[in-house]
Amino acid sequence: MNLDFSNDQKFLQEEARKFLEKENSINRNRGVLDSGHNTDTELWNKIVDLGWTGIRIPEEYGGLGLTHLELCVIAEELGRFLAPVPFSSSVYLFTEAIIKYASEDIKQDILPKLISGEVIGTLAVTEEFCAPTAANIKTEVSNNLISGKKIAVPDAGIATHSIIVTKSDAGISLQLINHSLDEVVVTHQENIDESRGHFSITLDKAPCTLVGDASNGWDLFESLMDQAAVLFSFEQLGGSQASLDMAVGYAKERYAFGRPIGSFQAIKHKLADMYIALTLAKSNCYYAAWALTSDSSDLPTAAATARVSSTKAYQFCSKENIQTHGGNGFTWEYDCHMFYRRSKLLSVNIGSLGKWKEKLVSSLEQSNKN
Amino acid sequence: MDFNDSPEQAEFRKTCRKWLEGNAELNSGASREDSFGSSKHLEAAKQWQKKKYAAGWAMLHWPKSYGGIEASPIERIIWSEEESKFNVPRGIYEIGLGMCGPVMMQYASEDQKSRFLPPMAEGKEIWCQLFSEPSAGSDVAGLRSKAVQDGDKWIVNGQKVWTSGAQFCDYGILVVRHDANLDKHKGMTFFFVDMKSPGIEVKPIKQITGGSSFNEVYFNDVVIPDSQRLGEIGDGWKVAITTLMNERLAVGDASGADVEDAFRWAKNQDDSGEPLINNKAARDSIADWYCEANGLKNTKLRTMSALSKGETPGPEASITKVVSANKLQNIGNFGIDSLDMAGMLKSEDPDIKNFQGSWLGAPGLRIAGGTDEILRNIIAERVLGLPQDQRADKGVAFKDIPTGNS
Numbered sequence: 184m185n186l187d188f189s190n191d192q193k194f195l196q197e198e199a200r201k202f203l204e205k206e207n208s209i210n211r212n213r214g215v216l217d218s219g220h221n222t223d224t225e226l227w228n229k230i231v232d233l234g235w236t237g238i239r240i241p242e243e244y245g246g247l248g249l250t251h252l253e254l255c256v257i258a259e260e261l262g263r264f265l266a267p268v269p270f271s272s273s274v275y276l277f278t279e280a281i282i283k284y285a286s287e288d289i290k291q292d293i294l295p296k297l298i299s300g301e302v303i304g305t306l307a308v309t310e311e312f313c314a315p316t317a318a319n320i321k322t323e324v325s326n327n328l329i330s331g332k333k334i335a336v337p338d339a340g341i342a343t344h345s346i347i348v349t350k351s352d353a354g355i356s357l358q359l360i361n362h363s364l365d366e367v368v369v370t371h372q373e374n375i376d377e378s379r380g381h382f383s384i385t386l387d388k389a390p391c392t393l394v395g396d397a398s399n400g401w402d403l404f405e406s407l408m409d410q411a412a413v414l415f416s417f418e419q420l421g422g423s424q425a426s427l428d429m430a431v432g433y434a435k436e437r438y439a440f441g442r443p444i445g446s447f448q449a450i451k452h453k454l455a456d457m458y459i460a461l462t463l464a465k466s467n468c469y470y471a472a473w474a475l476t477s478d479s480s481d482l483p484t485a486a487a488t489a490r491v492s493s494t495k496a497y498q499f500c501s502k503e504n505i506q507t508h509g510g511n512g513f514t515w516e517y518d519c520h521m522f523y524r525r526s527k528l529l530s531v532n533i534g535s536l537g538k539w540k541e542k543l544v545s546s547l548e549q550s551n552k553n
Numbered sequence: 554m555d556f557n558d559s560p561e562q563a564e565f566r567k568t569c570r571k572w573l574e575g576n577a578e579l580n581s582g583a584s585r586e587d588s589f590g591s592s593k594h595l596e597a598a599k600q601w602q603k604k605k606y607a608a609g610w611a612m613l614h615w616p617k618s619y620g621g622i623e624a625s626p627i628e629r630i631i632w633s634e635e636e637s638k639f640n641v642p643r644g645i646y647e648i649g650l651g652m653c654g655p656v657m658m659q660y661a662s663e664d665q666k667s668r669f670l671p672p673m674a675e676g677k678e679i680w681c682q683l684f685s686e687p688s689a690g691s692d693v694a695g696l697r698s699k700a701v702q703d704g705d706k707w708i709v710n711g712q713k714v715w716t717s718g719a720q721f722c723d724y725g726i727l728v729v730r731h732d733a734n735l736d737k738h739k740g741m742t743f744f745f746v747d748m749k750s751p752g753i754e755v756k757p758i759k760q761i762t763g764g765s766s767f768n769e770v771y772f773n774d775v776v777i778p779d780s781q782r783l784g785e786i787g788d789g790w791k792v793a794i795t796t797l798m799n800e801r802l803a804v805g806d807a808s809g810a811d812v813e814d815a816f817r818w819a820k821n822q823d824d825s826g827e828p829l830i831n832n833k834a835a836r837d838s839i840a841d842w843y844c845e846a847n848g849l850k851n852t853k854l855r856t857m858s859a860l861s862k863g864e865t866p867g868p869e870a871s872i873t874k875v876v877s878a879n880k881l882q883n884i885g886n887f888g889i890d891s892l893d894m895a896g897m898l899k900s901e902d903p904d905i906k907n908f909q910g911s912w913l914g915a916p917g918l919r920i921a922g923g924t925d926e927i928l929r930n931i932i933a934e935r936v937l938g939l940p941q942d943q944r945a946d947k948g949v950a951f952k953d954i955p956t957g958n959s
Contacts, residue, residue: 184555184556184557184558184562184627184854184857184858184861185554185858186554186556186851186854186855186857186858187554187859187862188554252554427937431938431939435939442940442943443939443940445933445939445940446939446940446942446943447942448929450939451929451933451942452930452933454937454939455928455929455930455932455937456929458872458932458936458937459872459875459876459932462848462852462869462872463844463845463848463849463852463872463876464848465869466847466849466851466854466855466869467844467847467848467851469554469854469855470847470851470854473555473556476554477554488843488844488847491840491841492844495844540836540837540840541836541840543840543843544830544839544843547816547843548820548830551816551820
């Protein structure tokens with residue numbers, strides 16, 4: 184029985200924590216929000232130098248060839264320190280899609296560049312102000328040329344490439360495009376967490392390369408979402424823990440009515456509830472990490488369970504952290520709002536709470552049939 | 554990460570399993586639970602405990618001299634995992650063995666341990682815990698039952714309440730106030746008492762569920778020899794706290810309706826011409842309960858992982874009762890509501906029985922062994938390190954603490 188990370192993995196996590204602390208990652212996040220730059224390129228370059236973008240890339244392409252577990256512990260720290268970098272888009276989604284589905288030629292070309300930082304990727308699926316489904320994808324591919332418009336694509340401004348979810352007569356497919364082409368126009372769209380910019384991508388007969396099968400791309404997309412959900416969950420876990428730690432710290436120091444506010448049961452019970460939500464999420468994340476690394480058939484259920492628990496935990500912890508801080512929590516000056524924003528970004532990226540609850544129950548129905 | 558036993562653990566599990574298979578029946582799904590404390594249930598529980606004791610399983614972590622096999626914490630968990638797969642009588646010995654045993658082990662004399670621990674483990678003598686009082690619930694230290702020293706004995710007067718199993722217990726552990734002029738937490742002393750002593754009167758309490766698992770216990774000039782004092786005079790609170798810590802470990806997961814029951818039920822239950830599982834609100838709730846149920850299960854696995862490596866587990870298990878008792882109540886509620894008006898009717902259907910029983914029993918579980926509120930205080934203070942509440946009962950002689958009655 185060992186539902187825990189190894190000592191090496193814990194060491195890696197410790198190093199990641201020290202690094203992001205030393206780099207003052209939370210302050211960098213504030214800097215990005217204030218400047219409107221949408222990403223901290225200096226921090227990103229340092230992360231690339233540390234080799235984190237190549238953690239899961241096999242050694243034959245120059246990567247570290249490690250497992251998802253190493254990625255999980257890094258994700259938790261990136262979440263804890265609000266790192267304003269395109270890690271989730273480029274690593275959990277784009278890199279994983281290339282590793283999982285791309286042809287050998289593409290892997291040879293792209294994977295080494297993801298390690299060196301020459302390529303940064305993202306995934307574009309949404310087209311309207313509603314959840315994307317296989318039925319409402321309109322962006323069309325024909326003769327290896329894409330036309331259409333994607334919106335709310337995270338980190339597309341700094342990204343050099345995208346995986347685009349498209350449709351054709353054959354069905355849904357995933358297509359790789361290069362942002363430097365004239366037929367690709369990336370435009371900034373204002374969003375409620377500008378530390379991670381969102382963009383539209385307009386494609387006018389843009390040349391593309393098929394990634395994976397030409398007809399069952401939606402299944403590939405869903406399967407990619409299942410594994411990404413585990414990684415997002417760990418990032419959400421880190422943010423939940425940071426929000427709880429902030430709230431606990433403030434409740435011990437802030438005095439009202441002649442005593443620390445943390446001595447009032449109204450505050451204690453709120454913080455205990457945050458701890459409960461966080462602990463449930465953490466345990467479900469650990470199980471999902473196991474399911475992901477061991478190719479368990481339980482992955483869809485385990486991933487959805489981790490995702491729902493972590494989304495609930497981060498949303499709860501970040502909003503109640505503001506509440507615990509009172510008026511100060513509502514100011515731009517205190518960090519609370521940055522966690523609140525990031526909790527929302529991470530919870531709607533790859534699909535919101537309702538969608539993942541539905542996936543969870545559907546997966547229970549599915550595994551019950553078999 | 555893996556879910557495998559180490560070779561030694563696998564071997565131990567096999568030994569447990571083999572013995573259980575030879576001595577009990579596997580759970581069949583159909584529950585044949587006799588009503589708690591009935592003579593039939595009591596007799597079955599005694600028989601089972603005796604069998605376990607003879608084979609060393611009764612208190613397997615105890616020293617061999619008291620009937621144990623000196624098992625490690627992880628072996629204890631493996632045993633209880635295996636035992637839980639079998640249909641065996643439960644609920645009679647948890648308090649005695651889980652709470653009274655450790656206190657006796659820590660504070661009783663060598664002679665007393667040799668006299669009392671083996672029959673306790675064997676189940677020949679059943680023990681109960683006498684802490685709560687009508688005016689001392691969450692605030693156990695507010696207890697006012699009185700002990701007056703008289704030479705080498707004490708005379709006890711007062712009333713205890715919520716004492717599980719007192720109606721069939723042979724001995725009990727007892728905390729009482731020996732000096733109301735001292736501070737609240739300093740004026741208490743701890744004893745064990747023969748429940749057959751003259752002057753002890755046990756009155757069962759009828760509960761919401763209709764059953765009576767706990768009692769009022771009256772003490773009228775009950776004589777307790779000073780040799781049955783556990784700890785020093787005035788150490789009563791310290792000893793009681795040791796016991797309560799053990800209680801929080803003993804009271805864990807709620808038994809009763811869980812998410813699997815709700816899910817299975819929803820697939821078959823009609824909801825305006827459609828299966829209930831197609832109802833959005835039902836799906837939303839089932840997703841939440843699944844996350845809670847598995848969050849607890851995986852939390853337990855994390856605790857076991859630490860024990861398995863010989864490490865001290867983190868405080869994560871402290872969330873268990875708050876989460877499971879509330880989940881139980883909500884799932885019971887869901888099952889009854891799904892029947893609409895007919896949800897009021899008693900039925901022989903095992904699912905309906907389970908939902909109604911869970912819904913009626915859950916309020917008790919949210920209170921017993923620390924209320925939801927007290928457990929949140931404990932998480933806040935012990936796990937998160939928040940400061941204690943400001944109190945009106947510190948540094949004041951017990952007799953001067955406001956009670957609202959005077």
